[in-house]
Structure formats: C-alpha cells, structure tokens
Amino acid sequence: MARTTGSHSDITGPRVRAAALQLFARHGYAAVSMRQIAREVGVQAGALYNYTPDKQTLLFELMKTHMEELLEASSVRKSIEPLEALDEFTQLHLNFHAERPDEVFIAYMELRNLGPDNFAIIERMRRRYEDQLEAILRAGVEGKVFQVADTKVATMAVIAMLTGVNTWFREGGRLSLEEVGKIYTDMVRNAVGA
Amino acid sequence: MARTTGSHSDITGPRVRAAALQLFARHGYAAVSMRQIAREVGVQAGALYNYTPDKQTLLFELMKTHMEELLEASSVRKSIEPLEALDEFTQLHLNFHAERPDEVFIAYMELRNLGPDNFAIIERMRRRYEDQLEAILRAGVEGKVFQVADTKVATMAVIAMLTGVNTWFREGGRLSLEEVGKIYTDMVRNAVGA
Structure with missing residues (x-):
C-alpha cells in the first residue's frame, strides 16, 4: 500500500482505531x-x-468518540412538542445504533475495562444522553401528554428497550429497520402512557 | 480448611463454579x-x-445452569389469563435477574466466547424462554386484551426493557425492587397496549 509521507499518520490513526474496534468487538478487550x-x-x-x-487509551478513545457522536446527533432536535420529540428520539436512537453494532457492543461490554477516570468521563456522557430523554418525558408529564410514574426509571426502560434491538436486528431479515422503527415508535409511546 | 474425603468433590465442584463465575464476571472469560x-x-x-x-466447559455449564433455572422458574405459571400471566412474567424476570447479577452479566457478555455447539444449545434455551412470553402476548392479542403489532418484536422489547434493570438497579438505592417491580408492571402492560 503506497502512502505519501505527509498523510501517513492521518491515514494510519483511523486504521488503528478501526482495527482495534473490530478486534475488541470480536474477541473482547x-x-x-x-501486537495483534x-x-x-x-x-x-x-x-x-x-x-x-x-x-487503554485506544478503548477509551473509541468509547468517547462513540458518545460524542451520539450526543452531537441527538442534540439537533427539531421538535419541541414532547410527543414529536419522543418519536424523534426513538428514531435517532434506533438508526444511530443500528449503524454502529461494534461500537454499541463495546460501549456496553467493555465498561468494566475502563480505568476509573476514563469510566467517570464515559459515565457522565451517558448521563447527559439519558438526561435528554428524561427532559422530554418530564415535559410530557407536565403537559399531561405522558403518564409516567418515575421519569428516571422510564428513561432507563425506554433506552434499554431501544438498544436491545441491536441484539436481534439483522439487515435483510424479516423486518426492515423502517418497519422496526414504526413498531418501536408505538411501543415507546405506549410505554410512557402517550 | 478441613474437608472430609467423601465430600471433597461435592464441595469443590460448586466452589470451582462460584470462583469461575466471579472471575469471569469481573475480568471477562x-x-x-x-490457574487463576x-x-x-x-x-x-x-x-x-x-x-x-x-x-469452555466451565463457561458453558454456568450459562446452561442459569438458563435451566430460569426455564424451571418461569414454567411454573399460575395464571392463565393473559394480563395476569404478563404481570407474573414481569415479576419473575425482575426478581430472578436481580438475584443473579453475575450470571446475567455473563449470559449476555460471553455468548461470543461459546463454541458453536454450546452456543446453539444456549440459543435454543433462550428461544424457549422468549417463546413463553410470546405465547402470553399472542393469547392477549387473540383475546383482544393486548394491542401488539408484532408479537416477536414486542417479546424482544419487553425482555430487553426488563433485563436492562440489572444495569442500574442497586439494593439500598432510591427505589426498592418492589417499587421498581410496580413501575415496570405498568410500563410493560402499557407497552403491549393492555
């Protein structure tokens, strides 16, 4: 593989991360x-x-980049009405995670292998993501469009439900991601009493 | 530690499995x-x-025993009415998994480390467990007490939602397991349109 000297580190950095991602996902950190x-x-x-x-830095960088991209994608919310914002959250979560099976797998499986400082940083980023959904649920409860006994618990339940899709969904299977998205949009609405 | 010769293997077998369980959960298979x-x-x-x-046999035995116990516990269902059967499933799943954090962690994290034959056996057992919930949902749809677009997808969603509790629930935290159980009973009912 020919490479110009100038772009050497630009090209190799991403290839190192891609190789680490794939190997960690397949064999575990x-x-x-x-050497591998x-x-x-x-x-x-x-x-x-x-x-x-x-x-350790490789693992941390992979998990941090994943969370940064998720936070960036989810911060662009068009709707302010709770029900539409909830639907948007559902769609974004499903699409974002379906496109990144290895990153999602590592984000959940390898938390225990982060050093304490790195763990704290990733945990804070996850918390910020959860807070986005909880804010939507709170707004919906205040606006009397959702019925939720505990917005924190409902937040965790909805996120677990959505992320679970990654364990069984396969492109080219019985249902398209779009069909799965429609089913989950209704189930999530129902779960929060919308 | 004094041991009588007769009970040597009876005592050591469970201790080997307990040690493997704890070490696999903490450091990964x-x-x-x-030697460790x-x-x-x-x-x-x-x-x-x-x-x-x-x-490999140690890992497989741990996962098989976990699934056998789950299938045994969940096969004793008292209710035949779909709504009560659903509530029972919710409670049993939450209680069973809350009591076995290490087993649940391994059951999800270490699937990739099972040999193909062992994987197929565990997959079949998981499928049998999922089928129990799907049968409840189907009965509820036929009886017009549940509204579910796709019973298979709803099964996976409900199980993911319930198992997710293990990632955040801590004994002695803000909510007791009983309180969490009540909240989830309602959310699961809602999710399937009950």
Missing part, C-alpha cells in the same frame, strides 16, 4: 494485544505507539 | 486462566481438571 492490532493494521508493534500511548 | 480459578478455590491448577475438563 482483554484478549486482544497491541499492529498485525491487523500491517505495521510493526513498535510503530503503533506513534498513534496511541496504550491499549 | 478471555482474561481468566484456569484454581488459586481462588485454593487448589493446585492440576487438581481443577478433576472437576472440569476445560475453561
């Missing part, structure tokens, strides 16, 4: 060595340290 | 060695092979 990642990228193990200080 | 499990139990690494042929 603990089972993957820096280097082999997958096609560089010497030593060269890998030009792009990342260690395996 | 791939990161745990038979032996150390935790307090036996020589070689002695471990009196109780289990290998690490």
Whole structure:
C-alpha cells in the first residue's frame, strides 16, 4: 500500500482505531494485544505507539468518540412538542445504533475495562444522553401528554428497550429497520402512557 | 480448611463454579486462566481438571445452569389469563435477574466466547424462554386484551426493557425492587397496549 509521507499518520490513526474496534468487538478487550492490532493494521508493534500511548487509551478513545457522536446527533432536535420529540428520539436512537453494532457492543461490554477516570468521563456522557430523554418525558408529564410514574426509571426502560434491538436486528431479515422503527415508535409511546 | 474425603468433590465442584463465575464476571472469560480459578478455590491448577475438563466447559455449564433455572422458574405459571400471566412474567424476570447479577452479566457478555455447539444449545434455551412470553402476548392479542403489532418484536422489547434493570438497579438505592417491580408492571402492560 503506497502512502505519501505527509498523510501517513492521518491515514494510519483511523486504521488503528478501526482495527482495534473490530478486534475488541470480536474477541473482547482483554484478549486482544497491541501486537495483534499492529498485525491487523500491517505495521510493526513498535510503530503503533506513534498513534496511541496504550491499549487503554485506544478503548477509551473509541468509547468517547462513540458518545460524542451520539450526543452531537441527538442534540439537533427539531421538535419541541414532547410527543414529536419522543418519536424523534426513538428514531435517532434506533438508526444511530443500528449503524454502529461494534461500537454499541463495546460501549456496553467493555465498561468494566475502563480505568476509573476514563469510566467517570464515559459515565457522565451517558448521563447527559439519558438526561435528554428524561427532559422530554418530564415535559410530557407536565403537559399531561405522558403518564409516567418515575421519569428516571422510564428513561432507563425506554433506552434499554431501544438498544436491545441491536441484539436481534439483522439487515435483510424479516423486518426492515423502517418497519422496526414504526413498531418501536408505538411501543415507546405506549410505554410512557402517550 | 478441613474437608472430609467423601465430600471433597461435592464441595469443590460448586466452589470451582462460584470462583469461575466471579472471575469471569469481573475480568471477562478471555482474561481468566484456569490457574487463576484454581488459586481462588485454593487448589493446585492440576487438581481443577478433576472437576472440569476445560475453561469452555466451565463457561458453558454456568450459562446452561442459569438458563435451566430460569426455564424451571418461569414454567411454573399460575395464571392463565393473559394480563395476569404478563404481570407474573414481569415479576419473575425482575426478581430472578436481580438475584443473579453475575450470571446475567455473563449470559449476555460471553455468548461470543461459546463454541458453536454450546452456543446453539444456549440459543435454543433462550428461544424457549422468549417463546413463553410470546405465547402470553399472542393469547392477549387473540383475546383482544393486548394491542401488539408484532408479537416477536414486542417479546424482544419487553425482555430487553426488563433485563436492562440489572444495569442500574442497586439494593439500598432510591427505589426498592418492589417499587421498581410496580413501575415496570405498568410500563410493560402499557407497552403491549393492555
């Protein structure tokens, strides 16, 4: 593979992250060595340290980037009416997660392998995402369009329900993602008493 | 620790499984060695092979036992009315999983580490569990007490919603398991249009 010297690190950085993502998702963080990642990228193990200080940083960067993209995507909400905002949240969550099976898998499976400081940062980002849904549910309860006993619990229930789609949905299966989206839009509305 | 010779294997077998369960849940299957499990139990690494042929068998046995217990617990259903049967399913799922955080964690996280034959067996058991809920939903749809667009999708949604409780519920937290159970009973009923 020919590369110009100038773009060397620009190209290799993303390839290192892509290889780490795929290997972590397939074998688990603990089972993957820096040497394996280097082999997958096609560089010497030593060269890998030009792009990342260690395996923990690689894991953390993957999880942080995933959460940053999720927060960015979900912050652009067009609707202010609670019911429409809820539908938008449902669609965005399903589409965003369906497109990133490896990232979602790692985000849930490898939390235990983050160092305490890194864990705290990722937890805060997850909390911010949950807060977005909880704000929608609160607005809906205040506006008497939703009936929810506990907005925090309902938030966790809806997110778990939606993320669960990743464990069974396959492109080309019985239902399209659009059909799944319609079914979940109704179920989520129902679950919060809309 | 004094042990009588007769009960040696009876006592050590469960201790091997308990140690494997705890270590797999904390560090992940791939990161745990038979040597570490032996150390935790307090036996020589070689002695471990009196109780289990290998690490894969240990993982499979843990997951199989978990599913057997779940299927046994859920097969004893008192109610035949769909709405009551649904409430019973909700309560049983929540209580059963809340009592077994390590087993639940492993059941989801380590599926990828099962050999193909073992995976197929566990998948079939999971399918049988899902079928129990789907049968309740179908009966409710036929009896016009539930409104569900797709009973298979609703089954996966309800199970994901309920299992998600394990990621945030802590004994001694803001809500008791009983309170959480009441909230989820309503949310699950709502989700299936009851």
